[in-house]
Amino acid sequence: MMMMMMMMASWRWTAALICLQWVFQYTLCREVTLPSGPLYRVAGFPLSIPCAVSGYEGSRTQDFEWFLYREDSQGRQMGVISTRDPGFPYAPFQARVRSGEVRVERDSGDKARLVFQRLRADDQGRYECYTPSTDSKYQGNYSASVAVKVIPDTLLISYSRSLTGQPLPEGAEITLTCSAAVQSKQHTHLSITFGVRGGGSGLVSGTPREIIAIDKELSVTPGRGDSYQKRYDDGEITLVKKSGDGGRDIYVMRMSAVAPDDSGAYFCEASQWILDPDGAWQKIAQRTLEIGNLTVQPLADSLSVTSTPRGEVTLQLGSPLTLTCEVSGLAPGGRSGLLVQWMRRGTVSSEDRALTGGGVEVEVARYGPDGVVSWGDDSSRGGRGGGGSMEKEVEGRYSLRLFSAHPADTGVYRCAVSVYAGRLNPGPSSAATLTQRSEGVTINLETKEVKVSAVANLPRGPLLKRGDTVTLLCNVSVVTTGPAQVAVQWLQRAVLPAQEGGATAGGVVIEKGGDKPSVEEKGRVLASLTYEGLSRPNKNHSSEVSMDRVSLGTYRLRIFSAQDQDQGLFVCQAEVWGQDPRGGWYNTGAKAQSEGVRVYLYARAADLLLIPLVVGMSSALFVGVVIIATVTCCFMNRLARQRSPK
Numbered sequence: 001m002m003m004m005m006m007m008m009a010s011w012r013w014t015a016a017l018i019c020l021q022w023v024f025q026y027t028l029c030r031e032v033t034l035p036s037g038p039l040y041r042v043a044g045f046p047l048s049i050p051c052a053v054s055g056y057e058g059s060r061t062q063d064f065e066w067f068l069y070r071e072d073s074q075g076r077q078m079g080v081i082s083t084r085d086p087g088f089p090y091a092p093f094q095a096r097v098r099s100g101e102v103r104v105e106r107d108s109g110d111k112a113r114l115v116f117q118r119l120r121a122d123d124q125g126r127y128e129c130y131t132p133s134t135d136s137k138y139q140g141n142y143s144a145s146v147a148v149k150v151i152p153d154t155l156l157i158s159y160s161r162s163l164t165g166q167p168l169p170e171g172a173e174i175t176l177t178c179s180a181a182v183q184s185k186q187h188t189h190l191s192i193t194f195g196v197r198g199g200g201s202g203l204v205s206g207t208p209r210e211i212i213a214i215d216k217e218l219s220v221t222p223g224r225g226d227s228y229q230k231r232y233d234d235g236e237i238t239l240v241k242k243s244g245d246g247g248r249d250i251y252v253m254r255m256s257a258v259a260p261d262d263s264g265a266y267f268c269e270a271s272q273w274i275l276d277p278d279g280a281w282q283k284i285a286q287r288t289l290e291i292g293n294l295t296v297q298p299l300a301d302s303l304s305v306t307s308t309p310r311g312e313v314t315l316q317l318g319s320p321l322t323l324t325c326e327v328s329g330l331a332p333g334g335r336s337g338l339l340v341q342w343m344r345r346g347t348v349s350s351e352d353r354a355l356t357g358g359g360v361e362v363e364v365a366r367y368g369p370d371g372v373v374s375w376g377d378d379s380s381r382g383g384r385g386g387g388g389s390m391e392k393e394v395e396g397r398y399s400l401r402l403f404s405a406h407p408a409d410t411g412v413y414r415c416a417v418s419v420y421a422g423r424l425n426p427g428p429s430s431a432a433t434l435t436q437r438s439e440g441v442t443i444n445l446e447t448k449e450v451k452v453s454a455v456a457n458l459p460r461g462p463l464l465k466r467g468d469t470v471t472l473l474c475n476v477s478v479v480t481t482g483p484a485q486v487a488v489q490w491l492q493r494a495v496l497p498a499q500e501g502g503a504t505a506g507g508v509v510i511e512k513g514g515d516k517p518s519v520e521e522k523g524r525v526l527a528s529l530t531y532e533g534l535s536r537p538n539k540n541h542s543s544e545v546s547m548d549r550v551s552l553g554t555y556r557l558r559i560f561s562a563q564d565q566d567q568g569l570f571v572c573q574a575e576v577w578g579q580d581p582r583g584g585w586y587n588t589g590a591k592a593q594s595e596g597v598r599v600y601l602y603a604r605a606a607d608l609l610l611i612p613l614v615v616g617m618s619s620a621l622f623v624g625v626v627i628i629a630t631v632t633c634c635f636m637n638r639l640a641r642q643r644s645p646k
Contacts, residue, residue, distance in 0.1 A: 031140055034049065038148065045153070051144070070125040080102065126148070157287045193210055266291040315445055321401070323415075336423065337420040346410070408586065416437045418435040448482065452591065454477075488575075
């Protein structure tokens with residue numbers, strides 16, 4: 001049994017050695033590979049045949065020799081080129097090898113490719129790649145061959161619309177067409193590419209850029225880079241294929257809004273593709289057609305925004321005002337969205353001008369890219385008063401009309417135009433391509449003089465206590481010509497430490513003129529009465545309040561069931577509204593604020609009696625507890641002495 005086991009082990013080792021020897025010999029067998037054929041290529045265009053060798057011994061840099069067997073050569077071979085022998089080429093190839101038209105390009109030491117720069121019809125045949133031996137034993141295959149078929153060049157390309165070379169404004173639309181056709185017995189595909197050379201930021205002059213293409217598999221693909229991809233996704237760049245006459249297909253590229261970076265020399269490139277037997281697509285022919293040069297003029301150089309009238313305009317109160325904004329220099333065709341705004345910077349006093357730099361600019365009205373008009377700081381213009389309008393008169397002209405000019409309409413007006421090049425309906429968050437403003441026109445108004453004063457007081461009466469109704473009066477005096485109405489509001493603000501020393505009479509402190517509340521201490525509005533007579537109490541106030549007009553020029557504020565939080569400093573403010581010749585009411589800008597009235601609430605009598613009552617009861621309770629504790633202590637001590645033994 002032991003002998004049998006030893007024989008089996010010896011047989012296994014012998015089999016393993018034979019297997020390893022077979023694997024070693026197999027891996028060292030030389031093998032030369034070429035792509036599967038036949039390879040169809042077009043006359044006049046390049047041919048590249050890769051050849052690789054493996055399983056060899058010796059140097060890692062192998063030599064390659066190429067032979068051609070023409071179809072009519074009856075098996076005779078012609079030397080094409082060799083990597084080790086300069087005299088290897090036969091006569092038909094010697095000149096082409098010397099000029100580099102036919103050459104060998106190495107990919108690595110054991111991989112090289114035969115390259116024909118311009119293939120000829122008589123280059124058709126079977127090509128053999130031979131690798132001279134560097135092996136110790138001659139084993140394996142030392143050559144391989146592939147058939148090459150040379151087909152005629154039938155690729156045609158032309159254009160029907162080219163660039164004129166005239167500068168185009170930024171945002172203009174261009175359409176370029178290119179037609180291509182190929183007539184081949186072999187099944188081939190066409191790809192079309194539109195591109196541009198030069199232009200673009202940071203690009204070397206003449207550098208080609210692919211804009212958009214229809215590839216060999218008939219898919220539309222935008223050029224490389226985020227810019228072309230985004231414009232393609234947004235529909236700003238498109239490419240469509242149409243059927244044309246004579247078997248030619250027409251390819252139309254449209255760019256809806258050209259930008260300065262789109263300047264350059266445009267071309268159309270048509271390529272013919274074939275599917276090789278190994279399943280890989282190969283470009284076998286290509287033609288490029290120059291379409292023309294494009295120069296895009298930046299919008300900043302062409303856009304012009306002007307407004308009329310110009311300079312300074314003085315109007316009578318209630319007169320109509322018309323302002324016109326004209327926009328020019330845009331691309332023809334109206335492919336760009338416009339946002340037109342009328343802005344006004346109001347007139348201010350010399351003190352405010354030093355603080356604000358000449359007044360705050362506000363939007364009066366806007367005409368959006370979608371044609372919707374909206375009003376800014378003065379909503380009554382387009383709403384309840386019907387006092388104004390903004391409209392597009394013709395392409396590039398927008399008018400603002402104020403039917404009755406009021407003092408609040410004075411100031412410097414400018415027209416601001418934001419252009420969205422190539423985007424008729426930009427989104428709310430879309431950034432404008434360019435925003436430009438017109439020169440300002442100053443609107444002045446001849447107004448009548450208005451004087452107004454306001455005095456706040458609290459009627460004489462008993463001291464105010466918590467839970468009482470507090471009544472405050474505001475007496476307003478207006479001196480002017482023509483009809484006038486007054487809008488009044490009451491404000492409450494906290495008492496500042498500097499105001500604690502005011503004189504008190506009947507629960508009221510009258511603040512002196514020098515103690516008017518500052519801008520930062522305007523206070524909280526308790527109630528207001530509009531010039532139309534509408535009362536608007538503050539519903540968020542802790543106590544119920546009301547406001548009314550008790551007589552001509554006298555306005556009353558009442559606080560019901562007043563509490564501690566209703567104490568403080570109260571002022572009334574008055575604004576004068578006038579009536580224009582058209583019957584509309586307007587804010588004259590005349591206003592006045594009263595001196596402050598301080599309200600203090602005393603405690604009720606019942607509240608005052610409660611304090612001594614509570615104190616008395618507490619004291620009596622304390623004394624009772626002390627007496628009981630003392631008596632108890634004495635009694636316990638006496639009881640303890642009686643029980644102790646004598």
